[in-house]
Amino acid sequence: MLVLMQIPPSDRKLVQIVDAALAQAAQRAGPWLACRIGCTQCCHGAFAINALDALRLQEAMIALRAADPSLAAELHRRARAWIEEHGSEFPGDLTTGQLGETEADRDRFEQFANEAPCPALDPATGRCDVYAARPMTCRVFGPPVRMGEGDALGHCELCFHGATEAEVEACEMPVPHDLEAELVKELGKTSETVVAFALLPSAHALPR
Numbered sequence: 001m002l003v004l005m006q007i008p009p010s011d012r013k014l015v016q017i018v019d020a021a022l023a024q025a026a027q028r029a030g031p032w033l034a035c036r037i038g039c040t041q042c043c044h045g046a047f048a049i050n051a052l053d054a055l056r057l058q059e060a061m062i063a064l065r066a067a068d069p070s071l072a073a074e075l076h077r078r079a080r081a082w083i084e085e086h087g088s089e090f091p092g093d094l095t096t097g098q099l100g101e102t103e104a105d106r107d108r109f110e111q112f113a114n115e116a117p118c119p120a121l122d123p124a125t126g127r128c129d130v131y132a133a134r135p136m137t138c139r140v141f142g143p144p145v146r147m148g149e150g151d152a153l154g155h156c157e158l159c160f161h162g163a164t165e166a167e168v169e170a171c172e173m174p175v176p177h178d179l180e181a182e183l184v185k186e187l188g189k190t191s192e193t194v195v196a197f198a199l200l201p202s203a204h205a206l207p208r
Contacts, residue, residue: 007055008183014052017176018139025143025173032160032171035142038126041158042141046086046113048099049198051189052180053135057120057198060133065201075129078119079199086113097197119196135195136180143173 026033049057065072083094091108092099099109117123120130128134144153144160153172160168184190 007052007059008186010179010186011052011056011183014176014179014183015056015139017179018136021173021175022139022143025171029143029160029171032163032167033142034158034161035156039158040117040121040126042138042156043118043121043128044115046109046116046194047135047137048109048192049135049137049195050180050184050192051187052183053137054193054198055187056133057130057135057195060130061199061201064130071129075120075199076201079196082113082116082119082196086116089113092193097193097200098191099193101191119199130199136175140173140175144168144171145173145175147175148177 026035061072061075064075083090087094089108089112091105091112099105118128120128120134122129128138142156142159144155146153153168155168160171163171
């Protein structure tokens, strides 16, 4: 897993901005936004998370081990099981959890664990057990967003059925990519990982 560092104080501002933007987009979208507890399509498939995302999850797990040890243990179990099942194909370093950065590694990641449920997902309830600390990818998934300047709008395929292009555009959720990039740069840690590694308490739990 990534080494636990001090999360920048401004990360709280980033989370607040994103959560407020999501709430406003959801209000504008109304019934077109189909996201709800139990709808878990977006909780399947591996995706990269940056160092900020990993730190949020690690801090959440520290708090959870104190507040609810049994749930923390269950999350650890799911994370270890996820890595044991998919680790042989992991395009990176299994000891650190870091994703590889070569073009070949990136190509392999495109096909990696695409159907696997996230270990943070409670299969019985469809809830995320670390919802308050979920990665930015999870926070912005659903409403129409642009992943970069000039990019076309994209949204969950289950949402906005029957909406016109103009109606979709009116529900766009702005994402503060620049602020996130500044905070990642402040950490000085550009490597990425996946959720399973960030949920583990120590690298000693990883398969060798």
